[in-house]
Amino acid sequence: MAEAKIFAGPRVRRLRNRLGITQTAMAEGLGISPSYLNLIERNQRPLTVQLILKMASAYKIDVEELQGESGSVAGELRQAFSDPLLSGEIPAGEELAEVAELAPNAAQGMVKLYRAYREQAARLSDLAGLLAQAGHDPALSGTRLPMDEVRDALEGRPNHYPAIDEAAEAFHARIGAGEDLAGTLREWLKSEHGIIVRTLPVHAMPNLRRRYDRHSMRLFLSERLYP
DNA sequence: CCCGAGCTCAGTCGATGAGG
């Protein structure tokens, strides 16, 4: 029976990165040429037994570590991708194994995200069940987020103006505000209008929530406006 | 059994590209 070849390029590369050495340095340590090590790292050449033994002794690692096993992560990824949410986007088993092998940390991250998503979906489902029992709208289900409920409630009020809402959303998209909306708005006011925004403590501006000084082009905001 | 042609594969060399 022919011996199975070991293509462990990504593991070799991770080991090298962990050691903080270059291909040249590692190749020198292993007594091979840098280009050959490069071929190994890109899975263009298999790891020979001699090289595995050399690596194990030179870098004090376990031989098992080089042979490695990323099957469990690939299995969990497969489970995540079999979720109806991702129907039609199911990668082949080989592709999932490749992701788990080439980017184990990213794969773990995806698995964690999926677990968190499942947990939240289960909680939401429990909540919907409780609400239904209490006689509330059963439409609150796994496909409907609490944010949608809030949006519906706001849009149903008489002081809701869709044009303002749409303009605000368009503006939000235009300035590309991410997590830090307040920071982005400050930057935008400064760059577009030369207005500097300052936040003042409540005792400094007890009767006002905001004040604009036209002369100094400064907008003072009360601390109470912030959550 | 021996020998040589052909093949495979580990490994090298040198050029090149990318990035700091």
Next chain:
DNA sequence: CCTCATCGACTGAGCTCGGG
């Protein structure tokens, strides 16, 4: 300009197989 990574071409050793 230097370092590092990548690529294609090449070498040489070992193996296979068919013919004599």
